Amino acid sequence: xxxxxxxxxxxxxxxxxxxxxxxxxxxxxxxxEPSPFxxxxxxxxxxxxxxxxxxxxxxxxxxxxxxxxSEPPDSPSEARDAGEAIREHFARQSGYADLRLRRLIRRGxxxxxxxxxxLSAVLSAAAFLAPWTESSTAAGxxxxxxxxxxxxxxxxxxxxxxxxxxxxLGERRLxxxxxxxxxxxxxxxx
Numbered sequence: 001x002x003x004x005x006x007x008x009x010x011x012x013x014x015x016x017x018x019x020x021x022x023x024x025x026x027x028x029x030x031x032x033e034p035s036p037f038x039x040x041x042x043x044x045x046x047x048x049x050x051x052x053x054x055x056x057x058x059x060x061x062x063x064x065x066x067x068x069x070s071e072p073p074d075s076p077s078e079a080r081d082a083g084e085a086i087r088e089h090f091a092r093q094s095g096y097a098d099l100r101l102r103r104l105i106r107r108g109x110x111x112x113x114x115x116x117x118x119l120s121a122v123l124s125a126a127a128f129l130a131p132w133t134e135s136s137t138a139a140g141x142x143x144x145x146x147x148x149x150x151x152x153x154x155x156x157x158x159x160x161x162x163x164x165x166x167x168x169l170g171e172r173r174l175x176x177x178x179x180x181x182x183x184x185x186x187x188x189x190x
Contacts, residue, residue: 007079009182015062018053018181020046025073025082025185042089054178063177069187083183094175101168108160115154122150 011017022028029040042050054063065086073079126146132139 006187007073007185008083009064009184011064011066011182011184012062015064015182016054016057018050018063018065019068020049020065021068021070022046023070025067025069025078028067028082029085039088040085041092042086047089047093050178051174054174059173059177063181065181065183067183067185069185072187072189073185079185079187082185086183087179087181090175090179094172094179097168097172097175101165101172104160104165104168108157108165111160112154112157115157118153119150122146122153126150 020028028043028046030043033040041047050065057063065083067082073082123146126143129139129143129146133143
């Protein structure tokens with residue numbers, strides 16, 4: 001009969017457990033990543049599985065990760081540091097999402113400044129054409145075209161400030177939840 005050895009954090013009773021079953025701990029991390037163990041990225045498939053599993057759970061329910069290994073870890077330090085390496089990975093992902101959000105907001109402000117300047121110029125040109133719109137159909141069409149172009153220039157800033165930032169913020173919040181989750185490692189005795 002084999003004895004199960006566990007390493008890692010205590011798992012609270014009221015939490016959603018994400019269960020991962022792999023042969024060796026090294027399968028969880030990107031094999032091409034040259035960084036030291038604590039700075040390694042997760043394997044893209046493993047990360048996707050953990051993230052998608054976490055998305056299925058209500059945001060108010062704490063998360064925990066249990067990793068079932070069919071072979072013992074290569075070293076005791078690897079088993080001891082696995083949870084920290086996983087949390088560190090998600091902390092980096094949270095930082096990247098935060099950076100994307102800040103860049104998007106900065107792009108939104110720049111787009112808004114350009115859009116408002118263009119809209120002002122177009123509305124001024126349309127006002128200039130106003131006296132001729134009664135006598136000339138072409139001037140009326142040009143004036144209406146200027147109005148449309150001016151408001152179309154505002155499309156991107158409005159899209160950024162109304163819609164584009166929400167998904168990135170949600171992603172960052174999810175990564176923050178994952179970076180704080182306890183990680184438990186279960187494996188057979190060596």
